[in-house]
Structures are given as C-alpha cells and as structure tokens.
Amino acid sequence: MSQVQSLSPAARNKWLDVFENVLPKIVMAPTFVICVVFFYGFIIWTAVLSMTPSRLLPRYEFIGLEQYxxxxxxxxxxxxxxxxxxxxxxxxxxxxxxxxxxxxxxxxxxxxxxxxxxxxxxxxxxxxxxxxxxxxxxxxxxxxxxxxxxxxxxxxxxxxxxxxxxxxxxxxxxxxxxxxxxxxxxxxxxxxxxxxxxxxxxxxxxxxxxxxxxxxxxxxxxxxxxxxxxxxxxxxxxxxxxxxxxxxxxxxxxxxxxxxxxxxxxxxxxxxxxxxxxxxxxxxxxxxxxxxxxxxxxxxxxxxx
Structure with a gap:
C-alpha cells in the first residue's frame, strides 16, 4: 500500500483504474463458475445420459436416440x-x-x-x-x-x-x-x-x-x-x-x-x-x-x- 502511495498521481490513477476494472470480475468469478458448472454443465451431462443405456447407475455407452x-x-x-x-x-x-x-x-x-x-x-x-x-x-x-x-x-x-x-x-x-x-x-x-x-x-x-x-x-x-x-x-x-x-x-x-x-x-x-x-x-x-x-x-x- 505504501508503494502505491509513493507513486506519482498519474501512475496511482492507472493502478486504481486497473483495480476497479479487475475487482468486479474477481467478485463475479465464483458465481459465473458455479452457474456454468451447476447449470450448463448438468444440462450437458443430462443430454449425455439421455443417449446411454443408464438405469440405476450411469453407463457411458452411446446408444444414440434409442431412449428418445x-x-x-x-x-x-x-x-x-x-x-x-x-x-x-x-x-x-x-x-x-x-x-x-x-x-x-x-x-x-x-x-x-x-x-x-x-x-x-x-x-x-x-x-x-x-x-x-x-x-x-x-x-x-x-x-x-x-x-x-x-x-x-x-x-x-x-x-x-x-x-x-x-x-x-x-x-x-x-x-x-x-x-x-x-x-x-x-x-x-x-x-x-x-x-x-x-x-x-x-x-x-x-x-x-x-x-x-x-x-x-x-x-x-x-x-x-x-x-x-x-x-x-x-x-x-x-x-x-x-x-x-x-x-x-x-x-x-x-x-x-x-x-x-x-x-x-x-x-x-x-x-x-x-x-x-x-x-x-x-x-x-x-x-x-x-x-x-x-x-x-x-x-x-x-x-x-
């Protein structure tokens, strides 16, 4: 922090701009990852299972559209x-x-x-x-x-x-x-x-x-x-x-x-x-x-x- 304070006003403003741009992305990253994994990821997994002969447990053997x-x-x-x-x-x-x-x-x-x-x-x-x-x-x-x-x-x-x-x-x-x-x-x-x-x-x-x-x-x-x-x-x-x-x-x-x-x-x-x-x-x-x-x-x- 002391190093940032020792910078010139222009350099300090540059670092603050970078921080303001990166901080929202860091905050939103966990939500984005969770959404991708638990929403789109499970949709893809469900689509994969729909093309397998899975019964009690998943079986990853492709059978095409037989289930449909x-x-x-x-x-x-x-x-x-x-x-x-x-x-x-x-x-x-x-x-x-x-x-x-x-x-x-x-x-x-x-x-x-x-x-x-x-x-x-x-x-x-x-x-x-x-x-x-x-x-x-x-x-x-x-x-x-x-x-x-x-x-x-x-x-x-x-x-x-x-x-x-x-x-x-x-x-x-x-x-x-x-x-x-x-x-x-x-x-x-x-x-x-x-x-x-x-x-x-x-x-x-x-x-x-x-x-x-x-x-x-x-x-x-x-x-x-x-x-x-x-x-x-x-x-x-x-x-x-x-x-x-x-x-x-x-x-x-x-x-x-x-x-x-x-x-x-x-x-x-x-x-x-x-x-x-x-x-x-x-x-x-x-x-x-x-x-x-x-x-x-x-x-x-x-x-x-």
Missing part, C-alpha cells in the same frame, strides 16, 4: 404431454384472465383495497406442497367440500374429481389458479398504476367510453406485463411437480401425470436414468420452444417502438 424413441413409444409419456397441454392452457389463460380482472377491480380505488389485495396475494406466500396438501383435503369426498354439502342436506351432490381419472388433472388446475392468480393480479395492478392518467383523461374528454379506453389504450399498454406473466406462468406449468405430487400423486393410477412427474418416476423410482434424462431434455426443449418465439416477438416489437 422409447420415450415417444411410451403411452404414459403421451398422456403426460396431453395433461400438460390441458393443465398449461387452462392454468395460463385462467390466471391471466382472473389476474387482469382483479387488477382492474382494485384499480378503481375501492374500499379495503389493501385488505382485498392481501387476501389474493396470501396464497403466493405458500409453497406448492402446502397448496397441494390443502386442496387435497378440500377436494377429498370423505372429508372436504363434498361432505360439507352432503351434511347440509344435498345428499345427491357429488364432487369427486380427485378420484376420477378423467377429471383429476383439473383439480391440479384449480389449485394452480388459486396459488398464482394473485401474483398475476399484482403484476397487472403495477402495470395499471404505471399508466399516465393524463392519457385516459384526454380520451374521456374526446368522448371515448371506458370499454374503448381499456381496449384501445390500457390493454395495449400492458403488453409487457402480459409477456412477463405468460413467461412466468408457462415456466411454472411446464416444470410443475410438487403441486401434482402433493395433490394427486400423479393418480389415480398415472392419469394426472405431467412431464416432470414422469421424469421423476422413471429416473428415481423405476431406476431408468436414461429414460428420465431423455424426458428432462424434451422438457427443456418445450421451455425453449415457448420462450424463444415470445422473446423474439417482444424484442422485435421493442425495436419497432
């Missing part, structure tokens, strides 16, 4: 994809619709806005395990909603979706919407509060009705919020695991399987690591195929703007 061929010949995998389409479509659409409607309601400066906002945001504080467990009790015909209605005198009422193979996946949709719609509401409410009131007042002066203002001014202004919400919800839907395991366990049978539960079952329960790795890579490709086009579209729109 076996995966897409598996009826359970196709059911998981079908369930993902049903769950993802309904979950994303309902969360966006409910979140937007709730945000518009709260944006009217109604009484007890803070209390109502807290009620809808509360589920966000819970984990999907807690949500799944709570809804499992609520939807259980022997102790939940159906029993309460039956005890009130409506003995013919039946709501046993959780035990119905054709309807079990929709119970996951219900629980997912309950968990995430409040979060989407908060995003939309922040977007609504960020719109300049002057534009809306000017539109009213010009004679525009509120439906027209929402359709022509407010909703187009919320495009970035729609984009962000869709990305987050799509990511949640594709990787959903804990909610399904806590609520239905993938059942009855495997009727409410999703790709994430399929991957876990084959990789860690049936000891077919190669098959599980192949399903994980396909899930990654699904995420990429959803995110990349929307990001490209959003970037093009930003450049045009």
């Amino acid at each position: 061929i076996s995966l897409f010949d598996n009826d359970r995998w196709w059911l998981a994809l079908k369930n993902l389409a049903a769950f993802g479509g309904l979950f994303i659409f309902a969360c966006l619709a409910m979140g937007l409607l709730l945000a518009i309601l709260l944006d009217q400066r109604i009484r007890a806005e803070g209390f109502i906002r807290s009620i809808f945001l509360y589920p966000l504080a819970l984990s999907f395990i807690v949500t799944g467990t709570a809804w499992k009790w609520i939807l259980d015909p022997s102790i939940g909603f159906q029993k309460v209605i039956n005890d009130l005198g409506w003995t013919s009422f039946s709501f046993d979706w959780i035990k119905d193979p054709e309807m079990a996946i929709y119970t996951v949709v219900i629980a997912g919407i309950w968990q995430s719609s409040g979060f989407v509401m908060a995003l939309f409410l922040a977007g609504l509060r960020g719109i300049d009131d002057g534009i809306i007042k000017a539109a009213k002066i010009d004679g525009a009705s509120m439906p027209t203002i929402y359709r022509r001014i407010i909703l187009p202004s919320l495009r970035p919020v729609f984009f962000s919400s869709f990305m987050i919800l799509a990511h949640i839907a594709i990787k959903s695991f804990d909610l399904v395991m806590a609520l239905t366990g993938g059942g009855p049978g495997y009727s409410s399987d999703l790709p994430a539960t399929f991957m876990y079952t084959f990789a860690f329960t049936r000891n077919q690591i190669g098959m599980g790795a192949a399903s994980a890579i396909v899930m990654l490709m699904i995420v990429v195929s959803v995110i990349v086009p929307f990001m490209y579209s959003e970037l093009r729109s930003s450049k045009r703007g």
